[in-house]
Amino acid sequence: MKKLFNVAVMFAALATALSFTSCETTDEKSETNVNEQQLPELNLTEKNIGQTFDFSSGVVNADGENYSGKFKVTDVNVSENSVTFEITCKATGDRKHEITLSDAGNSYAMVGEEGNIIGAKKAVADAAADQVIFVLLGANRADKTVCTITSGTKNSTLAANGATETLFAVKE
Secondary structure (H helix, E strand, O other): HHHHHHHHHHHHHHHHHHOOOOOOOOHHHHHOOOEEEEEOOOOHHHHHOOOEEEEEEEOOOOOOOOOOOEEEEEEHHHOOOEEEEEEHHHHOOOOOOEEEEOOOOOOOOOOOOOOEEEOOOOOHHOOOOOHHEEOOOOOOOOOOOOEEEEOOHOOOHHHHHHOOOOOEEOOO
């Protein structure tokens, strides 16, 4: 009888221990993104070479997928206002697209006719503003110590022609 009582007490103790749950939950996503901001422009210098940034664009493909993803900064030349990127996004099947934006060449990252991400000149971007992902600010930029990329919506001509907003994820 005493043995049966001891077994019952141990079973009760075990059942009690297993039935308690924590009242606090951990939201890992919110912890990892606590120090992250979504900004419509991003300043880049040579110190950013090798860094990868997330971007979220309003441009969509025929299947309704956003041209949002990541880009890696592979080169920055502030004196020439030139930046080279490797861009990947789900809308293009995660293929890498390497583009260079500069004052001397293409200043607009946008979706081309084949659905690939391309560099384009002003006239092309103005005619298809809804396909512009981001823009390199030109020689008249206020701060000549950085290269600045912005959402197409920050350009009044593109905004008037239907550009969608792009946001860049920046960790503080």
